[in-house]
Amino acid sequence: MSRQMTGAEMVVAALEDQGVDTIFGYPGGAVLPIYDALFQHPNVKHVLVRHEQGAGHAAEGYARSSGKVGVLLVTSGPGATNAVTALTDALLDSIPLVCITGQVPTHLIGSDAFQECDTTGITRHCTKHNYLVRRIEDLPRILHEAFWVASHGRPGPVVIDIPKDVQFASGTYVGPQNIVHRTYQPVVKGEMDRIRQAVAMMAAAKRPVFYTGGGVINAGPEASKLLRELVALTGFPVTSTLMGLGAYPASGPNWLGMLGMHGTYEANHVMHDCDLMIAVGARFDDRITGRLDAFSPGSQKIHIDIDPSSINKVVKVDLGIVGDCGFVLDDMVRLWRSEGHGADRAALADWWERIEGWRRRNSLGFTNSRTTIKPQHAIRRLYELTKDRDTYITTEVGQHQMWAAQHYGFDKPNRWMTSGGLGTMGYGLPAAIGVQMAHPGALVIDVAGEASILMNMQEMSTALQYRLPVKVFILNNSYMGMVRQWQELLHGSRYSESYSEALPDFVKLAEAYGGVGIRCDDPGELDAAILRMIDTPRPVIFDCVVEREENCFPMIPSGKAHNEMLLPTGIDDWGAPDLGAVIDEKGKMLV
């Protein structure tokens, strides 16, 4: 299994041995030997992006939709620094990436050489781990170790910085078989005693809720299946974070909708009033908890997470279970059955009755219009017209992202790719490219805002080059809508720099790239236009001109609790019609 070869050839050999068929990258002086090796090994397909941030997000989209590790290859200096945003994005959303960066030759390191930067120093805080390879002898081990670290435990991005002389040097390549990481051995099986205790708590609960997150998606499709099984067995209601959408189907009977800042009224009230919260692969992010000291005050909390540092980090829980969600859910389902547990049916019936009461508030409701397209309506139509196809949705960041999360029903895991933790505008188009590379026949749609899309618009060129028929569906409100909404709520409607002036003509822009442009501003023509987009087997930019000043509701204003939600126009929980007055001074300090 061991062969003599150059460092550059080792990189490609390791990619092949790790089962990588597609990588995303951009060449430059410090990675030329690796590009030369790629040229001679057509088994690994390289997708040439137009900006290294795009390579990172494309690798993320690839990883999230396929469950595999995403790989990117960039040059030293600016190549590496351009990738930093995507690495940070992957760190916050726990996405497995391996990023190979070129570095100046070892004897020049530290001399401020041309295109030198301290890549491992810069990326130390935005990777799960990183390596600077100083000796060819270490390269094969590090390459395989990187894949191990990226994909085991809580997944994340790993950087391998390879100086050019190490790429040229010759050494002995070793395959992945013999590589076992010495220190990094995360616990995947949960402690049985704790799981038994959890199941007993569930059987005794009167007002339970499953609060699920991206950890369920990361644990693989089997974990989603087990979650569905456990929900069906227990009859408990289930809600999810932005990252966890699709693990439990939006069409399922126990689904409450997303929770948190823009979650549904019923989901947030259930969280507030429950007596048992079962958090599965979710991390009590501030978008979820709202005001911490008022977060679910009366509940016992069980927290299942692969990362021990997530447990008791922000919210103190009664029972922490360290383990992979898939393994723990499997044990829970088994124990629930074998120990003959049953839920408290009478209490649960009362609980569901209260939930129905909250549901009747119809918190995702909006006033539709015959003359202008409402953004929520556009997402609902997009959903209706694409739900029976093999569809994947990515997004940019802003109101459109929240509307997509609220109004597009995700029934399967790995179908929803959005920048949750970092909130990176410019994520969606390159991510869609990554998804389309992993699923060539699928319908891949980036739900975009007119401001966000311009941040990585150059990737249209990539889509064209590889004939990737991705669709960019822009909810064009001529505003950085989410910024405008916060300015309306917090800053007296002073719309400082949030108007999207001097927008390009998106139809012409699509055509300039060689794609197809569609514009629609008439609700009566929307369906036909969406169908035209779907039926176009080429990249499309759809400029959907929507209501400009629509706000995204419901909303937990900053500094408020789950039971202090702001509902769509006119109806709210605490009778404060003056939007400008709902957030207090303390809330204004929060983001």
Next chain:
Amino acid sequence: MNALTPPPASPPSPYSSALATSNTEPHTLSVLVDNEPGVLARVVGLFAGRGYNIESLTVAEVAHAEHQSRITIVTSGTPEAVEQIRHQLERLVPVHRVTDLTIKGHFVERELAMVKVRGKGENRMEALRLSEAFRGRVVDATTESFTFELTGSPSKIDQFVELMRPVGLVEVSRTGVAAISRGPDGM
């Protein structure tokens, strides 16, 4: 420099304030790591990035064949914050093991200091007498100075340094704390 406005008191870590209680206490952590480039930067960077404080830090390779170093960190925080610090440290890939000696039970803490004093006559004799009382050793001497080596708990060294001040303290170099648990078991 704008000297008119005093700097605001440093805000508490946002991480520990979430679990806000005022029972902050010092904890001594032993961290066994692979002695690879950047490992110390990773550990220190974690403290800086997450707003934890470091009161003392020592590091040296303790197993040469395995290239393992032991880092001793004295930090302070609420019990919850310190537990979080421990988990965050354990998350670092080159970290083998983290032990909170303060929680685990009794442990021995030692620090080494070198203390230079300068003086003549009675001050010089007083410095020497005090050093003997503290079981210090003279490691360098001139006709007008002594450098003492002193080993002990950090508070013993603090005390010694204070006593040296009036008799001609010049400077102090301290190693930071090394610590190990009492009893037969390892970390």
